[in-house]
Amino acid sequence: MKYSIFSLLKNTLSGHRNWAPAWRDPQPKKDYDVVIVGGGGHGLATAYYLAKVHGITNVAVLEKSWLGSGNVGRNTTIIRSNYMLPGNNPFYEWSMKLWEGLEQDFNFNAMVSQRGVLNLCHTDPQRDAFARRGNAMRIDGVDAELLDTEGVREMYPFLDFSNARFPIKGGILQRRGGTVRHDAVAWGYARGADARGVDVIQNCEVTAIKTEKGKVVGVQTNRGYIATKKLGLAAAGNSSEVAAMAGLKLPIESHVLQAFVSEGLKPYIDGVVTFGAGHFYVSQSDKGGLVFGGDIDGYNSYARRGNLPMVEHVIEAGVAMIPGLARVRVLRSWGGIMDMSMDGSPIIDKTPINGLYLNAGWCYGGFKATPASGWCFAHTIARNEPHKLNAAYRLDRLRTGHMIDEKGQGATPNLH
Amino acid sequence: MLITCPHCGTRPVEEFTFNGDASITRPTSGDMDQWHDYVYLRHNPKGRFEEYAHHSGGCRAWLVVTRDTATHEIFGAVTARDHAKKRSAK
Ligand SMILES: Cc1cc2nc3c(=O)[nH]c(=O)nc-3n(C[C@H](O)[C@H](O)[C@H](O)COP(=O)(O)OP(=O)(O)OC[C@H]3O[C@@H](n4cnc5c(N)ncnc54)[C@H](O)[C@@H]3O)c2cc1C
Numbered sequence: 216m217k218y219s220i221f222s223l224l225k226n227t228l229s230g231h232r233n234w235a236p237a238w239r240d241p242q243p244k245k246d247y248d249v250v251i252v253g254g255g256g257h258g259l260a261t262a263y264y265l266a267k268v269h270g271i272t273n274v275a276v277l278e279k280s281w282l283g284s285g286n287v288g289r290n291t292t293i294i295r296s297n298y299m300l301p302g303n304n305p306f307y308e309w310s311m312k313l314w315e316g317l318e319q320d321f322n323f324n325a326m327v328s329q330r331g332v333l334n335l336c337h338t339d340p341q342r343d344a345f346a347r348r349g350n351a352m353r354i355d356g357v358d359a360e361l362l363d364t365e366g367v368r369e370m371y372p373f374l375d376f377s378n379a380r381f382p383i384k385g386g387i388l389q390r391r392g393g394t395v396r397h398d399a400v401a402w403g404y405a406r407g408a409d410a411r412g413v414d415v416i417q418n419c420e421v422t423a424i425k426t427e428k429g430k431v432v433g434v435q436t437n438r439g440y441i442a443t444k445k446l447g448l449a450a451a452g453n454s455s456e457v458a459a460m461a462g463l464k465l466p467i468e469s470h471v472l473q474a475f476v477s478e479g480l481k482p483y484i485d486g487v488v489t490f491g492a493g494h495f496y497v498s499q500s501d502k503g504g505l506v507f508g509g510d511i512d513g514y515n516s517y518a519r520r521g522n523l524p525m526v527e528h529v530i531e532a533g534v535a536m537i538p539g540l541a542r543v544r545v546l547r548s549w550g551g552i553m554d555m556s557m558d559g560s561p562i563i564d565k566t567p568i569n570g571l572y573l574n575a576g577w578c579y580g581g582f583k584a585t586p587a588s589g590w591c592f593a594h595t596i597a598r599n600e601p602h603k604l605n606a607a608y609r610l611d612r613l614r615t616g617h618m619i620d621e622k623g624q625g626a627t628p629n630l631h
Numbered sequence: 632m633l634i635t636c637p638h639c640g641t642r643p644v645e646e647f648t649f650n651g652d653a654s655i656t657r658p659t660s661g662d663m664d665q666w667h668d669y670v671y672l673r674h675n676p677k678g679r680f681e682e683y684a685h686h687s688g689g690c691r692a693w694l695v696v697t698r699d700t701a702t703h704e705i706f707g708a709v710t711a712r713d714h715a716k717k718r719s720a721k
């Protein structure tokens with residue numbers, strides 16, 4: 216069924232009791248042309264574009280839990296394309312373009328809201344670095360504006376401009392950045408893929424990958440064996456565990472990232488603002504809660520639950536940026552497991568095993584990448600070669616010295 | 632998470648700085664493949680894990696902590712020196 220004002224009116228008249236489920240609940244078949252491991256944003260988007268762009272519809276997405284139970288339903292929903300290095304920005308800008316047309320494309324309200332992302336700077340060198348980044352963005356055709364202190368004050372007068380340690384010197388603004396309702400992205404892609412014949416199979420955990428003579432032949436799951444010649448891994452925080460089933464050791468560590476939401480407030484922050492002297496970012500949801508987060512906890516973890524020192528750290532940074540936050544009560548906090556790569560950039564590539572494709576290493580910025588990641592991964596799987604937009608996201612780039620290290624941190628996954 | 636430092640006793644996690652997998656060993660040759668694996672690849676296990684931790688907010692010794700990455704349960708900590716000695720004795 217197509218969602219429209221008419222379907223809404225019709226279902227309103229019958230008390231919203233007759234909506235059809237948005238996707239089927241199929242039993243796994245014995246074999247598929249393509250199997251995707253992981254029903255997060257990236258896995259579902261991959262299946263959607265495989266069906267829509269490449270006409271490959273005999274596809275299964277295997278999700279060990281329910282759709283949206285992973286990072287796609289845990290993130291702070293920020294989208295932007297304000298990267299600097301070659302290899303990164305054209306990819307993220309393509310993602311932004313897909314976001315801009317996504318709701319019409321998959322006929323689902325994902326609440327894409329281009330409310331602007333503002334990064335604050337607090338020192339002169341930081342402002343210089345922002346000018347450089349902004350110029351790099353503009354060379355790639357991305358919008359970027361450098362604001363001075365007064366420009367920032369006009370937008371957000373309640374920031375702490377006179378903070379003695381971290382005075383606000385300005386900021387870099389990407390107006391096309393913003394937020395998107397995260398779980399609606401998973402639902403929209405699932406529904407669109409399902410309608411084109413893809414089997415989205417929940418509660419189906421992959422426990423082993425079977426290969427013969429260096430080729431993928433199928434996967435073992437808790438719901439039986441499924442044969443396939445093409446297997447795409449999109450398991451985010453569990454990438455190392457899943458890749459190890461095929462004997463691959465990845466340049467990735469799993470770390471926990473926490474996020475928070477406050478009690479509902481009247482409209483207060485109409486965009487996304489990030490602190491430049493620590494790691495803190497905040498936006499306000501349509502329900503009124505302030506949604507915010509900061510750094511990863513800093514130790515390897517699969518626990519989806521962080522510790523209190525990081526809670527304190529994030530809130531200190533928040534209050535340093537917006538003193539008024541001290542009076543706001545936090546309602547909930549949660550954690551998700553990040554696939555932190557060694558240079559802070561993702562991998563979308565083939566692997567040394569024939570028919571095995573890898574999509575991983577999203578660190579804490581993979582939500583904004585969801586459309587382009589699915590789009591490029593679908594291309595890589597369908598054509599058995601990367602698209603030029605993901606050509607730099609090679610699995611072997613660290614071996615050949617082609618790392619994409621936006622922050623210049625080196626091989627330290629807990630700092631990216 | 633509470634970690635029992637061999638020097639300082641049981642201390643809260645914010646006193647420690649983590650530095651990842653303590654099971655990998657620095658190559659002794661100049662072989663680039665070995666160096667690549669050492670610098671970039673990680674087992675990243677879900678479960679029992681030995682990791683380097685610097686007691687940066689305490690005695691400043693380097694330790695090796697054994698911890699479960701799925702539950703955050705801590706099994707113990709020894710100095711990095713004792714860990715290295717035990718490993719080379721094996
Ligand atoms: C607190 C937090 C805040 C974040 N904020 C932002 C943000 O503001 N902006 C941004 O761009 N990014 C953000 N991110 C990062 C972003 O959410 C992730 O990079 C992205 O969602 C990862 O891709 P995914 O959606 O496919 O992952 P997931 O939703 O985690 O999907 C992976 C799926 O694989 C499944 N799986 C794993 N192993 C198996 C198996 N063996 N068999 C079957 N299924 C399996 C998992 O159950 C999971 O559902 C944030 C993340 C967190 C945790």
Ligand SMILES: [Zn+2]
Nearest residue numbers: 636639686690
């Ligand atoms: Zn100590």
